[in-house]
Amino acid sequence: MIQIIAHWVLAALTILATAYLVPGFTVDNFSAALVAAIVLGVLNILVWPLLALLTLPITVLTLGLFLFIVNALVIKFGAFLVPGFTIEGFLPAVIGGIVLSFIGWIVRALFTDTKTTKITYRTEKGSSDDQV
Numbered sequence: 001m002i003q004i005i006a007h008w009v010l011a012a013l014t015i016l017a018t019a020y021l022v023p024g025f026t027v028d029n030f031s032a033a034l035v036a037a038i039v040l041g042v043l044n045i046l047v048w049p050l051l052a053l054l055t056l057p058i059t060v061l062t063l064g065l066f067l068f069i070v071n072a073l074v075i076k077f078g079a080f081l082v083p084g085f086t087i088e089g090f091l092p093a094v095i096g097g098i099v100l101s102f103i104g105w106i107v108r109a110l111f112t113d114t115k116t117t118k119i120t121y122r123t124e125k126g127s128s129d130d131q132v
Contacts, residue, residue, distance in 0.1 A: 010107050011037035015085075018100045024092030032084030040078045048074050071097035 012033040019027040027033045051070045052059065059066040072093035079087040087093045 006111075008034065008037055010111065011041065011104070014100060014103045014107055015040075017103050018096050022092055022096045022099055024088040025096040026086050026088070028084035032082060036078060036082045036085040039082050040075065043074050043078050047077070068094055068097060071101070075100070 012030065015033045015036050016027055016030065019025050019033075027036065048070065051073065052067065055066055055070060059070075072090060075097050076087055076090070076093045079085045079093075087096065
C-alpha cells in the first residue's frame with residue numbers, strides 16, 4: 001500500500017515539475033496534481049491503448065512519431081476532466097507529454113528496485129534455476 005501511495009505522490013510531483021518547465025501546462029495546486037495523476041493513469045490504462053491501436057497505420061507510416069500526438073490527446077483529455085489542470089494549446093500538450101515522460105523515466109530510474117529476480121522453470125531433464 002505504501003508503494004502505491006509513493007508512486008501516486010511521485011507521479012503528482014512529476015506533473016508539477018512538468019507544469020513548472022512547460023509554458024501553457026499549468027496545475028493550480030498539489031491536490032489538482034494528485035487528481036491529475038490518477039486521471040492520467042486511468043486514461044493511460046484504458047484510452048491510450050485503444051487510440052494507439054486505432055492509429056496504428058499512421059503510427060507505422062510516421063515511424064512511431066504519431067504516438068506523441070496520441071499522448072498529447074490523452075493528456076489534453078485529462079486536463080479537460082480535472083479542474084485545476086489546464087493545457088493552453090496543443091503544442092504545450094505535446095511538449096508536456098515529452099517532458100512528463102522524461103521526468104517519469106528519471107524518477108523510475110532513481111526509485112526502482114534493481115535487484116535480480118529468481119526465475120525457476122522446468123525442462124524435460126528436471127528443474128533448473130537461473131538468475132535474471
